[in-house]
Amino acid sequence: MEKNKKAPSINQNPYIPFFGKLTDIIDESHVTKRFFVELPKGHEKVDFIPGQFFQLTVPGVGEIPISLSDYIPEKKSLLFCIANTGIVTNKIHQMKVGEFIGVRGPYGNGFPIEKFKGKNIVIVAGGIGLFPLRSVIEYYFRNKNDFNKLEVLYGARNPREIIFREEMKSWRLKKDTTCKITIDKPEKGWDGNTGFVCNLVDKNYSDSSEILFHCAASERENTVVLVVGPPVMFNSILKKLEEINFPDDSVYLSLENHMKCGIGKCGHCNCGSKYVCQDGPIFSWKELKTMEKEY
Amino acid sequence: MRKRLQKQKLSSLIKKLKEDATVIAPVMTDKNEVDFLPVNSEEVILSGARSLYSPKKYIFKQSESMYDYTIQDSGKVTVKESCENEKQIIMGIRPCDLHAIEYMKEFYSGKYKDSYILRRLENSVLIGLACTEPSTNCFCTSLGNSPVDTDGSDIMMADAGSFYFVKGITEKGKKLIENNKDIFEDSQEDDERVLSDIKESCEKAILEKIDVTALKNKVGSAYNSDIWKKYSDICVNCGACTFNCPTCTCFDVADTSRSKNEGCHYRTWDTCQNFAFTLHASGHNPRSTSEERLRQRVMHKYQYTVDQMDQFSCTGCGRCTQVCPVGISMIAILKDIKEVVDNGEE
Amino acid sequence: MKKQIEKNIKSLLHSIWKSGDMAISWTKTSIPGKRTPFFIKNKNQIDQLVFDTFCAVSLATYLTEFNRKEILPEDFKGKLHITCKPCDARSVMQLFSDMQVSEELVNLIVIQCDGIADESKLTKIMSGYVSNIEEENDRFICKGIGGTEKSVPIRDCWLDKCSDGKNCDLPYYYGYYFVGNETEYRKRISNLLHTKTDLVQDTMSPKELKKLVNKELSSCIRCNACRNVCPACFCSDRCVFEQPKVNVKYLDSEDASKNNILYHMIRFNHVAPNCTGCGECERACPMSIPLSMFYKYFNRLMWEEFEYKPGKTNSERQKLLSYHLGEDLV
Amino acid sequence: MASKKLIYLFPCLAEKRKKVLQKIEQEYPEIKIVPIICAGRFNTDIALKLINDGADGIVVLGCEPGDCHYREGSAISERRFLLVKHTLKAFGFEEERFQALWHKPSEVKGVMNELNLFMEKLASIEQKGVEE
Structure with missing residues (x-):
């Protein structure tokens, strides 16, 4: 990634956030919400690569890293999708429109999107792992001509936890785009796929990935797979991809180690000789193979 | 001058x-x-x-x-x-x-x-x-x-x-x-x-001398060896070693409120020996065992910073050995690593 | 005498060892005056064990960690032999009565002990580091790194708890092996046990005490050594201080010293009912905080209020955390 | 100097306790009332935290031991409260700052009497502090 930004001097303190106003909050599923944060004057422009994250601060409560789901330049605002899991996210969920939230970033390397140009993109996400990938999907639709096909494979625990429902409907209608959803266990009122998301990359499964299994072999070679989800999930996906000898440098994953500072100083996200917040969170499968299994 | x-x-x-x-x-x-x-x-x-x-x-x-x-x-x-x-x-x-x-x-x-x-x-x-x-x-x-x-x-x-x-x-x-x-x-x-x-x-x-410089870039090969278990059995994972270490740099960041409208954002020392250090919000913990945490401390000092900055982040002051309540000696660990590395090379 | 005891431990272990057993004991390190716990996993390691005046680490701590890590080898199917000084034996008893470890699993070997020396105290007395220590009768002959030689009475280097003698009594328990002369030991300690000590809590006004506590605890670096070596702290990874999701963040002040007082208050509030007064917290503290001023107070409290001495037997339920209807209060 | 005291009251939520609480609110508006389910459910660590953070006094209001809706609730906490008092003492806080009051839920007069006593005690502690 080209980082042409000048190295900041000591007096530019990277730990200090700026505060943006929450302009809109939309319920997504019963544990997740969307938050639109308006950027204050002087911070309107964000150089951002899909996959990067921001540190959000609730004064008096704490700071957490959250992947950026989208940056809307017209509205000068950032979109964060946040699940209610801990103390800070719980507090953010209680916030109302008009309140202020601290933001610093973007941090991390992001997806090497330049490398994806002219290729098919297969997105595999489990649970709230689709949030960071939304920025990739938005990027894809904005620069449609640069890319080939897009496929979204998504697994949720149950139908109530499915996120981006409406968007997925609209994505499906678009040209060259497919979406497949699966839920973990069969449930009343659900007539779609059931089972874990790794089924969708299994060649024996009835409704498996279009690009990987139902297209010409040349298509498969010209494909990158982006995986975001909990470690248990991406490990099973990698196993499936290994079975079909999918090249390891075309698979990208996002690690979600515990982070505190976001800039590679606090040491929490240290994994081998990498700091996930600075050298990651996006790693290719090839890199991951050389790293210590501490994620 | x-x-x-x-x-x-x-x-x-x-x-x-x-x-x-x-x-x-x-x-x-x-x-x-x-x-x-x-x-x-x-x-x-x-x-x-x-x-x-x-x-x-x-x-x-x-x-x-x-x-x-x-x-x-x-x-x-x-x-x-x-x-x-x-x-x-x-x-x-x-x-x-x-x-x-x-x-x-x-x-x-x-x-x-x-x-x-x-x-x-x-x-x-x-x-x-x-x-x-x-x-x-x-x-x-x-x-x-x-x-x-x-x-x-x-x-x-x-x-x-x-x-x-x-x-x-x-x-x-x-x-x-x-x-x-x-x-x-x-x-x-x-x-x-x-x-x-x-x-x-x-x-x-100086009582102990063991050539660690010869191990530069080689300590990583002891990652999967069983020496860690030997020491992690004894280690109580307290973190006295890391807090007394002059090169340990990890910290925790937290917020506190003094009143409804005021407060501060502060940081304190933190240690990789702590269970909650790497704990994800989901409950998954990449370094959940004592063995992994002890290995992280040693590996970080002798391998990871060599990868990142081409230097050991240990200065040989021996404070970790001195304060360890159960007497784990860094030199003993290094000697074991050296043995593993030497055996691996043969 | 000490050599004899060490020999006896070894021969005892040899005689009771069955395949699949494991033992926890002490061994030497390369640093003079430092002993480290030692896990004996097969019979021919027995001869490496060491027992002498420097075996300060209480091995009872490791029994609390069964929940935390796999300290037992895979082929373990017999008994866990654990060598203890009498004071540590009481910690093991307390773990039995708190049902933290099963009695069937553990075989207790209590060793006659004539006081344990602290290596760091020796350094202080010598005002320098020692490169060699030899024991002669009741004196250490120490050789300093600078070349000086000095003879120090062992008594001066004792851990505080050894000179106090309050923790030296043996538990009421039928199932332990005793290495040494038990009657002689009992006789030696019988007049030690009832000495009365004055505590700062009695002599100082709250304000003075507050000042003292503030001063002592302000040097705490919160390394958790006191907690992790404490045999009464058996929550291991589920300790209140390690819960990322607790609703009340107990320790959220940027002022470290205020924070430290709370940390120790909560810790003692939690362990006081089980505290046998083994003094491990004070010994482990890298900042030499005199934590004994707190646990001694609680030990006395337990005795005076409930006639209860933690670790006295293997079955007495601690009084503060249990209550049965109809039982007298306090 | 009776102003600006920071006192917390933790009453257990027995049904008939409303009257007392109203009365306390009237007479001592400075007391912060934090209802809890049962005195046996009271987390003593919180008392330690509050006092360490500078609270002047903590009162737990519960049913008499043996009379508790949850049978052993207040009896078990009676013992734990003893420990809290001693923890405070061991660390140089005045043990009088923590007080448990055991009363029938419907009782008003007794509670108020004891609360008055408690307030007086706090005042005398403060007095002592000033003198020293």
Whole structure:
């Protein structure tokens, strides 16, 4: 990634956030919400690569890293999708429109999107792992001509936890785009796929990935797979991809180690000789193979 | 710049330095231990082995406020950066701790700069002291360091019997000597020999020597060996080693509120030996066992920082061994690693 | 005498060892005066064990960690032999009665002990590090790193708890092996046990005490060593201080010293009912905080209020955390 | 100097306790009332935290031991409260700052009497502090 930004001097303190106003909050599923944060004057422009994250601060409560789901330049605002899991996210969920939230970033390397140009993109996400990938999907639709096909494979625990429902409907209608959803266990009122998301990359499964299994072999070679989800999930996906000898440098994953500072100083996200917040969170499968299994 | 400082002039030097800065030096505490504390003048101890506690706490504080916030009635939040500009002079730092400060300086720079620590380093003058006597746990020579190393210091001092041999290293240090030139005397030509004498006698007294430099870039190959289990069985994962380590840099960040509208964002030391250190919000823990956490500490010191910055982040001060409540010795671990690495190469 | 005891432990272990057993004991390190716990996993390692005046680490701590890590080897199917000084034996008893470890699993070997020396105290007395220590009758002959030689009475280097003698009594328990002369030991300690000590809590006004506590605890670096070596702290990874999701963040003040007082208050509030007074917290503290001033107070409290001494037997339920209807209060 | 005291009251939520609480609110508006389910459910760590953070007094209001809706609730906490008092004492806080009051839920007069006593005690502690 080209980082042409000048190295900041000591007096530019990277730990200090700026505060943006929450302009809109939309319920997504019963544990997740969307938050639109308006950027204050002087911070309107964000150089951002899909996959990067921001540190959000609730004064008096704490700071957490959250992947950026989208940056809307017209509205000068950032979109964060946040699940209610801990103390800070719980507090953010209680916030109302008009309140202020601290933001610093973007941090991390992001997806090497330049490398994806002219290729098919297969997105595999489990649970709230689709949030960071939304920025990739938005990027894809904005620069449609640069890319080939897009496929979204998504697994949720149950139908109530499915996120981006409406968007997925609209994505499906678009040209060259497919979406497949699966839920973990069969449930009343659900007539779609059931089972874990790794089924969708299994060649024996009835409704498996279009690009990987139902297209010409040349298509498969010209494909990158982006995986975001909990470690248990991406490990099973990698196993499936290994079975079909999918090249390891075309698979990208996002690690979600515990982070505190976001800039590679606090040491929490240290994994081998990498700091996930600075050298990651996006790693290719090839890199991951050389790293210590501490994620 | 070479000078002499007569021993009886030391207190007048400290008195002079105290005029515009806090002077910190090793003193005897009421618990009969040597610790770096702000001093008045006479009680400074510039002899014996390195202190049990490192001067790290004056550069990287145990807990410090990063910024204060105020929530205004309109809901807007204003932030006031905590900014310390106090000048401090730290005296009597042994070469191992100087190396550690040097490492810290490099670690906290880089793409993002930790302004708190770098600012504090800018405001400090570091006066080193050649180490005349090792402790039982010292192994600095094993890491290629020596008891008279000067890197990291602004001024280096060495005990030469009736006087201290003083050497200005950086501009900052030379300026300090220049400002107090009436206290110092000119040095004789062969004063420099003090350093080599000290080096020889001190190195001879170090009990343990194992060539760790030969292990550079090879420690990683012991990652999957079973030596970790041997030590993690005994290790109680307390973190005393990391908090007393002069190069351990990890910290935790948290917020606290003083009242409804006010509070601060602060950081404290944190340790990788703690279970919750890597715990994900989902409950998954990448380093959930004691074995993995112990390995992380050792690997980080001898392999990961070599990958990142091409240097060990261990200076061989041996404090981790000294404070360990169950007597785990870093040298023993290193010896085991060496064995594993050597066997692997054959 | 000590050599004899060490020999006896070894021969005892040899005689009771069955395949699949494991033992926890002490061994030497490369640093003079430091002993480290040692896990004996097969019979021919027995001869490496060491027992002498420096075996300060209480091995009872490791029994609390069964929940935390797999300290037992895979082929373990017999008994866990654990060598203990009498004071540590009481910690093991307390773990039995708190049902933290099963009695069937553990085989207790209590060793006659004439006081344990602290290596760091020796360093302080010598005002320098020692490169070699030899024991002669009741004195240490120490050789300093600088070359000085000095003879120090062992009594001066004792851990505080050894000179106090309050923790030296043996538990009421039928199932332990005793290495040494039990009657002689009982006789030696019988007059030690009832000495009365004055505590700061009695002599100082709250304000003075507050000042003292503030001063002592302000040097705490919160390394958790006191907690992790404490045999009464058996929550391991589920300790209140390690819960990322607790609703009340107990320790959220930027002022470290205020924070430290709370940390120790909560810790003692939690462990006081089980505290046998083994003094491990004080010994482990890298900052030499005199934590004994707190646990001694609680030990006395337990005795005075409930006639209860933690670790006295293997079955007495601690009084503060249990209550049955109809039982007298306090 | 009776102003600006920071006192917390933790009453258990027995149904008939409303009357007392109203009365306390009237007479001592400075007391912060934090209802809890049962005195046996009271987390003693919180008392330690509050006092360490500078609270002047903590009162737990519960049913008499043996009379508790949850049978053993207040009896078990009676013992734990003893420990809290001693923890405070061991660390140099005045043990009088923590007080448990055991009363029938419907009782008003007794509670108020004891609360008055408690307030007086706090005042005398403060007095002592000033004198020293």
